Amino acid sequence: MWNLFHTAVALGKWWIAISTIYKVAQKAGVSVATVSRALNDSGYVSREAKDRVLEAARELDYHMNVNARSLTCGKTYTIALVLPDIGNPFFPAVARGAEDYASDNGYCVILCNTDGNLRKESDYLKMLRSRKVDGVIFAVSVASRSSLNALADDGIAVVLVDRDLGDSYDIVKTDNIAGAMLATNHLIGLGHTRIAFISGPMPLATSRERLRGYCDALASKGIPFDERLVTEGDFRMESGHRAMQALLANSRSGDGVEFTAVFAANDMMAAGTMTALEEEGLRVPADVAVVGYDDINIASVMRPRLSTIAQPKYEMGWIAAETVTRRMSEPDGPRLEEVLQPVLVVRDSTVERRCASV
Amino acid sequence: MWNLFHTAVALGKWWIAISTIYKVAQKAGVSVATVSRALNDSGYVSREAKDRVLEAARELDYHMNVNARSLTCGKTYTIALVLPDIGNPFFPAVARGAEDYASDNGYCVILCNTDGNLRKESDYLKMLRSRKVDGVIFAVSVASRSSLNALADDGIAVVLVDRDLGDSYDIVKTDNIAGAMLATNHLIGLGHTRIAFISGPMPLATSRERLRGYCDALASKGIPFDERLVTEGDFRMESGHRAMQALLANSRSGDGVEFTAVFAANDMMAAGTMTALEEEGLRVPADVAVVGYDDINIASVMRPRLSTIAQPKYEMGWIAAETVTRRMSEPDGPRLEEVLQPVLVVRDSTVERRCASV
């Protein structure tokens, strides 16, 4: 009963009286146990008691303290979304999908930006353990297996998105090999045989898979792989710009490393690439065709409009959230692996527009 | 001491033993109070005791349960970021700024997307009360004063970002009137007198301020305001597209509503505008000059590159987070109002490139 007297907390302006089940119980003339049952309709509560409780709760503008609840029932209804950088246009869509699923199901989501930095990743993971989140959706960059395992050992459900890590955890991704093959084959189909590739950071499985798809496509058509045609970027626009400059310099040195098309491992790098091309007076797609990856919403506003491999970003986030909740309720189930299919979107950067507006 | 026996929780796979201060206390041979003091270095703890505690904590891989802590000390170290849609390119940068400040200061951030929908806004606000977040950074669309007040009454610090609501709450924004004047004057300086305006949703203060800036600039140059030249959009690309189509149809009806320039209240609508223009065979900037607002990262990859009003988005988020923490520690301080200055970025959509690459 102490609660009743302590709930008027001195706090700046005046004092705030946050209502608790004790107050509700008092007002309704029942015990806290009854209040709890009534509010969560669990156990038996007489119709009449329930009404009184609900009425009292409303009058007092009662709002449950979910932190207190999570203390007793061991669930926080919180999931974390840990990704490299929400500023990278690929992620907001994923985040949106995850958040939508989460909030539809009573969870709220904590946002963490790691910048692909090991230190930040493990700091966040540690923090999330302290917060006792129920699950983590993780676009890993470099986290060590052990920090992930620590989470799992704490009973936290973890699912990876977009970036795989072997076979340890549930994963929601798209088929990057297939996607890269789609892109490369599209270029080959257009008659290109000298196709440059600007890859993502090689430590990422995602990047390696796309490189793999590029190589496989080449091989399947009997086109020799020329490693001088591939450059590594970091998924950011500027790196695509630099990569293209390097490729161009190389090409002009006259060592036989010319190319007529480029496949960039994501749209941002493709954008940088196109800028570099333009700066050198080269025209897309006339002189060099370019295809990107992701189909971020601005791919269609670039000029020429960017041909790219579309990933179902929103769905990835949504499904990741769904998967993480499933994992929570079934910690021992078999590993969940959701591999979505990317699709080729042909626009103007690989094919001249039928009716040029010029 | 019950705690000691209950910490081995049966949970699926096997069982997980999450360590608590009780375990640490036991292992270190001290009381929980001492553990608490040692871990938070508060109060007196002998050097020796402290070492033993720290050692034990490390061996047990102890992680504090912050939810339990917040129950006793009334602080959750959580702030919420409530915005219309993280998918709208303007917001990720703001979010990033807020998250960076927050995590640097020991807070974590909950992400909420409202879609500018009253129902979602108030549901989230209610949820955040239950979660006892310490503060809320809110890009309001339509929330009623009363739901905001309910938060404040609960002792939750609230600061608005980007979108103001009168004078009730702390706010971090940019000077929209000045920004719109910058844009309009730029166009006027280029010799345009027939300038169309595609506004944001009029219920938003932000939109009204930009319209105001547009009008003021016109007026200051003695250019008559023609309401047939302003159309309302919703900040999304598609609405900019539609708005321009309407403007064009109008213009062609020959009623004297021609224009040679457009100012769109954000970059996404500017993008839609440019597409519509292109579809009609009009050239930017030769036939129609266009300027946007926000300077989202892709403004520079559009072709022609978009002239726009840059807002310090990251800083807005950062400062909003800083402001909300300040408000927490000083609930009674005077209203905080941070008005940042936007800057004009001139690119190719208003001025022909010096050296065309064609």
Added chain:
DNA sequence: TTGTAAGCGTTATCAG
């Protein structure tokens, strides 16, 4: 300097 114990707001067990 340390330990005991009350209290934070809920849920859940177990007698009535």
Added chain:
DNA sequence: CTGATAACGCTTACAA
């Protein structure tokens, strides 16, 4: 169907 009451994990007087 209802009410005490222990327990959740931690902090903090208050004693010792």
